[in-house]
Amino acid sequence: MKNWTWLTTITLITIILVAGAYYLEVFPTTKKEKLTVSTTTSLYDTGLLNVIEDTFEAKYPIDLQIISRGTGLAIKLAQDGDADMMLVHAPSKELPFLTQGYGVCRKIIAYNFFAIVGPETDPAEIQGLTTLEALTKIVEAGRKRQAMWISRGDESGTHAKEKELWRAANFTWEELRSETNWYVEARKGMGGTLILASERSAYTLTDMGTYLSHSTADLIALKVFISQEKELLNVYSAIAVNQTRHPHTNFNGAINFIKFLVSDEGQQLIGDYGKNEYGQPLFYPAVKLLQESNDPLANLIREYALFNGTECPAEYRYGHSELYD
C-alpha cells in the first residue's frame, strides 16, 4: 500500500510539474505590453475579433486581452479602469461615458442591422410589416397569450436598443416588463437568449452575426422577419479609457488599436468577415461611408450615433485630433 501511494503521489506531482513547465515553455507569458479590451459579445462571439487580433498582434508588439461580456459590463469594466479600452454598440450609453470623463477618443468602426426574429409559424403575423408595426402586433398577440417576447434583460447594447424600440413604438418598457406572462427577460448573452427564444417559440431582437452563427450550427430554429430597417441600425464604436482618471491604463496601446481598426486594413478585415462562412458579411465598415457627404445610410448613422455632429466632441479627443481628420 505504501509504495503504491508514493508512486501515485510522485506520478501526480510529475504530471503537474511537467504540464506547468511545458505550458510556460510553449506559451510563455509574453513580455509584450498588455492591452485589455472589454467588448460587446457580438464582436467576439462571431469570431471577428479573433481574426483582427491575429493580424494586429502580428504587426504590433502588443498582447490583446479580450474580455467579452456584453456592452453593460464592458462599460463597467472600462469605467473602473479594469480595461484599457472598450468596443461597444450603445450610443445612448457612450455619450455619458465621455461626458462623465471616463472615456476619450471615440471612433465609429462598423455598423450592421439588428433583426427581429421569431418562430416560423409567426403567431403575431408580423411578416412584411415595418419594425414599429411589428412590435405593436407582438405586444397585442402577447397580451392575448398568442405570442411571447424574450428580452436580453442584461443592460447590453442589444437590450438598450430594444428599450429604444419600445419607446419609438409608444410603449413603456417598464410596463411591458411587468407583463411577465409573455414578456420574459433572459438575462443571458445573445446566444443564450436566442436558444431560449427558439425553445419557447418566441420573438426576440438579435444582432445578425450571432443569429447567423447559431442558425448555421442548427442551435436555433428562428426566422428573420425584419432587418435592414432604419430603426434597427446598429453602430459599433471603440473608446479608450481616459488615462487622467486611470493612470495605470495602457492608453498608447489603445490608440494604436483604434487606429488599426479604422485603417484601411482593419476596415477591410471587418467588411470581409463572414463572407465565406455565411455568404454575407456580418459587419460593414463605417469609416469610408461616414466620409461621404450625402449618402442616405451615412446620414442615418450620423443621426443615430453622432453627438452634436461629431463622433467625439473636441474636448474628449485627448490630443489625438488626427483621428478625426
Next chain:
Amino acid sequence: MNSEIIEIVLRSIYVSGTATFLSAMWSIPLGLTIGIKNFYGKRLVKGVFNAFLGMPTVVLGLVLFLLIRHAGPFGFLNLLFTPLAIIIGQALLITPIMISFTTSAVESIDLDIRDLAKTLGATEIQASLAVLKEAAGGTLLAFIASFNRAIAEMGIAYMVGGSIPGFTMVLTTAIALQRDMANIELGLTLAAILLSIVFAINLILNLIQKRRP
C-alpha cells in the same frame, strides 16, 4: 485549433495544480494540527470547515473580483484577469476540502504513534511528521479531491480570470464560451477532455480509498 486545445488543457492543469500545492502549504499543517490537537471549540472549527465544503464557486469568485479589481482594496496588486488570480481563488476554494480530508485522515490513525514517538525522544514537529507519514494515503486523497474540485470549477475562473483567450481561458470557461460562439463540436471535445481528467482522478481516488487499511 489543435494547439489551442492543448494550450487550454495544459493551462488548466497548471493553474489548478499550482492552486492545489499552494493550498497545501497552509491546509495540510492546519488539518494536521486540528486532527492531532485537542482544544476548546475543535468541533466548531471542524464544523465551519465542513460548512465551507459546499462553497459556491461564483460567490467566492464575486467576492474576489470585488477585492482585486482596480477600485477594490487589493487593486494595486494588478491581479484581476491573470492566471495568478485564478490560482489564488482556487487555492482558497479547496482549503476546506484539504483541511477536512487531512483532519479525518489523521483522526483515523492511531494517535498512540505520536505519543510513542514522543517517548522515544521526538520533538513536537517530528512527532507530527510521524503522524503525517502514517496518514499519507489520506493526505494524497486530500490532494486529489482538491485538484478535482479546482479543475472542474468555473465561477472563479470566469469572474477573476475573465476567460481571456491565450491567457486565462481554462477548460470550463472555454466550454461555456464555445456554446456562445456556436462551436458545439469544439465544446464537446473540450468537455470530453475535462470529463476524462475528472474520471481518471476519481478512479485513482477510489483505488486509494479501497486500499486504505
